[in-house]
Amino acid sequence: MSSSAIATQNSVTTQNSIATPQISSAWLPAAADLAGRIGLAVIFALAAINKIQYFDANAAYMASGGVPAALLPLVIAFELFGALFVAAGLLTRTTAFALAGFSLVTAAMFHNNLADQIQFLMFFKNVAIAGGFLVVAAHGAGRFSIDSWRATKARR
Template sequence: MTDGHPTWQAAALLLARVLIAALFLGGAVQKAADPAQVQDLLAGRGWPVWLIWPALAFNAGAGLALIAGVAVTPAALALAAYSGVTSLFHLIPEDPWQMTIFVKNWAIAGGCLALAAAGPGPFALTGRVRPPR
């Protein structure tokens, strides 16, 4: 046991945080490396193209928070909402590839909600662990 969590559960929470964070950190890097692609998506939906920069900062900050185990519940809740909103860019029923991404975004939102409910687990920089239920 690690602070009330069986060792495998503590390791699973850490791995879940890192894997989900990797997706959002990768998204931040992609936005920085090729902003035109995301700006085209935004413009195509009538959204201001400057939104790429706060989205990049949010992706990076929330991803780092998950890895560090800091503010996991609010970060994961915000990422779940972000995943739901960004799924709308892929809601193109006539394109099976885009529909797969649409569904994948909702699956990621579900993983974020599970992280929000579970909290950081014992492997976190905060030093505080949510008591087991």
């Protein structure tokens, strides 16, 4: 058997006659967890910045959905700190669960006109984001996180 065939054989497992590549590096899942958390967090950080830049327009939009405009500073803080916590991996499960709920509530309140194609897409974008946050809430932040660092420190 050639050396390339042996290398291929060692890097692939056969399960039910389907070849699946093996992830031999421990850092890859941790890096994927970090990249996924950052990807989810970025949309909330950008939304918070948008709400600050266009404060009056966002306050009016919230009021049109029945949410008091006076709550806008709290929404901004929630989005911004939630994004920072998830990206850093701090209190990740709780924060991800809260952001999932927030995504579903905002979908129902502000993107409920499913006959409008844009609102239809925005609604399901929020549902998809909530799904991503629920995965993070279920599995935790991963190795590259403050939560992991704190857990390792507590075990010592």
